[in-house]
Amino acid sequence: MLDYASLSALAAVVREGSFERAARALHVTPSAISQRIRALEERAGCALVVREQPCRATEAGRRLCQHVDQVRLLEHELHGALPALAPAHFNPAPLPIAVNADSLATWLAPAIARYAAAHPVLLEVAVDDEDHTSGWLRNGAVLAAVTATAQPCAGCNSNALGAMRYLACASPAFVQRYLAGGVTPEALARAPSLRFNLKDDLQSRWVQQQCGQAPPLPHHLLPSSQAFLTAAVAGMGWGMQAEALAAPYLASGALVELLPATPLDVPLYWQHARAASSLLYGLGAAIALAARSNLLPP
Numbered sequence: 001m002l003d004y005a006s007l008s009a010l011a012a013v014v015r016e017g018s019f020e021r022a023a024r025a026l027h028v029t030p031s032a033i034s035q036r037i038r039a040l041e042e043r044a045g046c047a048l049v050v051r052e053q054p055c056r057a058t059e060a061g062r063r064l065c066q067h068v069d070q071v072r073l074l075e076h077e078l079h080g081a082l083p084a085l086a087p088a089h090f091n092p093a094p095l096p097i098a099v100n101a102d103s104l105a106t107w108l109a110p111a112i113a114r115y116a117a118a119h120p121v122l123l124e125v126a127v128d129d130e131d132h133t134s135g136w137l138r139n140g141a142v143l144a145a146v147t148a149t150a151q152p153c154a155g156c157n158s159n160a161l162g163a164m165r166y167l168a169c170a171s172p173a174f175v176q177r178y179l180a181g182g183v184t185p186e187a188l189a190r191a192p193s194l195r196f197n198l199k200d201d202l203q204s205r206w207v208q209q210q211c212g213q214a215p216p217l218p219h220h221l222l223p224s225s226q227a228f229l230t231a232a233v234a235g236m237g238w239g240m241q242a243e244a245l246a247a248p249y250l251a252s253g254a255l256v257e258l259l260p261a262t263p264l265d266v267p268l269y270w271q272h273a274r275a276a277s278s279l280l281y282g283l284g285a286a287i288a289l290a291a292r293s294n295l296l297p298p
Contacts, residue, residue, distance in 0.1 A: 003043075006036040007068040010048055010057075013037065014065050014141050015096065015124070017054030040064075057140045065140030066155065066273050069096060073143075073277035093279065095121040098137065098145040100130035101196060102164065102242040103268065105225035107294035108146065108287065115286040121279055129199035130164075130266060137271055143280055144272035146287070156271045161288060162295025163265040168206050168258040169246050170238035175256060177235075183258050189215040194231055194239030197223050202240035206264045240264060244294070265296060 012022035013033065023030040041048050048061035057065055073093050099108055104127060116123050126136055130148040137145045138153045152158035170179075178191035185207070193203045198221070208214040220237050222228045229245050231237060233254050241255070243263070249255040268291070270284050 003036075003040065004068065004071070006040040007064055007071075009033045009036040010040060010061060011065045011068050011140075013049055013055050014057045014061065014139065019055070062138065062140030063155070066143065069094070069143050070273060070277065073279050092120040092122045094124055095279065095283065096124040096126070096142040097283075098126040098128055098133040098142045098147075100133060100146060100148075100268075101127050101223075101225045102245070103130070103146050106242055106244040107290055111286050111290035112283065115283050119279060119282065121283070129197065130268065131201075132199050134271060137273075144270065144284065147269055147271055148266055149271070150267070150269055152271055156273055158269050158271045159284070159288065160298035161268045161270055161291035162298045163267045164295055165243040166202055166206070166240040166264045166266060167243050167246055167250070168203075168238060168262065168264075169232055169241045169250070169255040170258060171233055171235040171254065172256050174232075174235045174238060175258065178238075179258065183210065185211045185213055185215045188217060190218070192237040193217045193219045194228055194237040195219045195221055196225075196228060197221060202264060202266070203238075206240055206262070209264065210259060210262055267298065268295065 009022060009026065012025050013019055016022045016025055019030045019033045023033045026033070037049060044060060046060050047058050048064060050056045050058060073095065104125070112123055112125070115121075126133075126142060128136065130146070133145040134147040134149040134153055136142045137147075137156060146161070150158060150160070174191075179187050181187060188207055188211070195203060203217055203219070204214040207217065220231065222231055225242070225245065228239060229241060229249070232239055232241060233249055238258060246255055250257070270287055272280055272284055
């Protein structure tokens with residue numbers, strides 16, 4: 001029989017990134033967290049946590065983290081079917097997922113909000129670049145992810161959602177200042193670009209697609225979809241804007257495309273742990289339905 005108090009401590013350390021934050025989340029002392037994980041590692045016969053900043057799960061730890069998250073969901077469904085077995089305080093089940101910021105800022109938030117409002121779950125949404133959200137799934141921090149990675153992680157299924165369209169945009173004044181002579185590798189090497197974070201390579205991918213080469217691009221870092229858009233309108237730099245966010249600014253003339261009709265389409269997938277509960281499958285169905293209405297067909 002597994003010790004679920006220890007498993008919960010392990011999952012909290014991986015999700016929170018440190019023993020101290022995990023202790024606060026579980027309302028125990030850091031010493032108690034350390035003791036529980038040490039006992040679990042002794043029983044497993046291997047390390048379960050890489051003690052770095054932030055802490056991360058080993059492969060064995062990842063499997064245990066996913067197991068405890070799935071058990072929580074399954075227990076929640078059992079309590080719903082057999083209320084007499086439910087504890088006095090029947091709290092909603094945590095449901096950790098990872099998504100990309102632009103999806104969350106456009107089509108995804110309404111879908112997951114409606115689902116959470118109608119089902120007994122507490123969504124724990126982690127935000128990362130679409131090429132890296134699958135990493136959260138691999139290390140056991142989440143049970144599902146909206147990702148640009150088609151290949152399913154170990155123990156997971158992958159379903160195509162559709163493609164998110166991005167447009168290379170800037171303010172008219174910015175284009176006149178930096179790109180009046182044309183959108184060339186030389187001009188782009190001087191024109192400030194916008195990046196969501198250091199993982200964001202959409203700008204370089206678009207330049208490679210249009211110019212056949214991608215010189216180093218000077219850039220500002222703005223880890224917010226709304227700030228990214230506001231900065232482009234203000235003339236701070238050019239960047240790949242989600243079409244759904246940029247559309248009204250393009251219509252008003254506040255933004256223009258650097259090169260018309262040159263979109264960058266990013267395919268997205270819903271990856272989720274196998275053998276999960278109907279609550280997770282239901283969330284996936286709600287996300288797939290929203291994707292069909294908002295993304296380009298897969």
